[in-house]
Amino acid sequence: MKYAILGDIHSNLEALTAVLADAKEQAVTHYACVGDVVGYNANPVECVNLVREASPTVVRGNHDHYCSHDDNLSGFHPLAADAVDWTRKQLPEEMRLYLRKLKLVGMLESFTLVHSTLDMPEMWGYVFDKLEAEAHFHYQTTNVCFFGHTHVPLAFEKSDSVRCGLYTRIQVARGKKYFINVGSVGQPRDGDPRAAYAIYDLIRNQVELRRVGYDFRITQKKILDAGLPGRVAARLAVGR
Structure with missing residues (x-):
């Protein structure tokens, strides 16, 4: 089982399509998502539809939350806030309801999914260092937990x-716990513009980070044509 x-x-349709094609080539049998299906880029409806078709197990990210609620965006970065406001207008109410109902934490087989951290997941904290991870591990009951939010595969x-x-590649060992960031499909921030995701082989107890190239110029044009911030488009070329 993979x-x-x-x-x-x-909302990066080109990156998501490339990742799904790569996963199929790798003989993946199941799919899961650690959240933030929408936000920033220009194809929210199409990406939500593809994720719903591929996986029944999706947890809610902060962009999923704010794009499906009408909460005040005063604490958001202006780039993110502009994209959230635009995305709210694109999503039909049924799709907003789907995102609104996603759980903050998911359990699958022998592993856990969360967007940010199990230490108060509703606060959307960022985990970049060992101290922040230690706080998370206090709540992790499974061998492996996958997360996102930082867009950096650590x-x-x-x-x-x-x-x-x-x-x-990580060989999962008994007696240890692993908190693994799968990187970002649609907006990498580790200096590598290729889409990132992970494959967890439950038979071999192995996690592999995958990087997949795609034509980000198409995505950039869509962003600009939609009137979204130019900086959102520019960062796709550099992975920052």
Whole structure:
């Protein structure tokens, strides 16, 4: 059994289509999503439809939350707020209701899904270091937990202490806990513009980070044509 774990798709249809094609080539059997299907880019409806078709297990990210509610956006970065406001107007009410009802935490087989952290997931905290991961591990009951939110594929491993680092492949060992960021499908921020996702092979107990190229110029044109901020389009070329 092989799971493709996707996250931070952010309405990037070209990246999502490329990732789904790659996952099929890798003989993936199941799909799951750590949230933020929408936001930033120009194809929210199409991306929600594709994710719903691929996976019944999706957790809610902060952009999913704010795009499906009418909450005040005063605390948001202006770029993100502009995109949220635009996305709210694109989504039909049925789709907003779907996003609104997504759970903050999901359980599948022997692993957990969360967008940000199990330490108060509704606060959308960012996990970049070992101290923040330690707070999360206090609440993790499964061997493996996948997350997103930072758009940076980092892995944290806990045994007697917490270790942190970049990864391409992880052999999951008994007696340890793993908190693994799957990177971003639609807006990478680690300096690599290729779409990122992870494959979890439950038979081999192995997690692999996948990078998939796509024509981001198409996505950029859609962003600009929609009147979304030019900086949102520009960052796709550099992965920042």
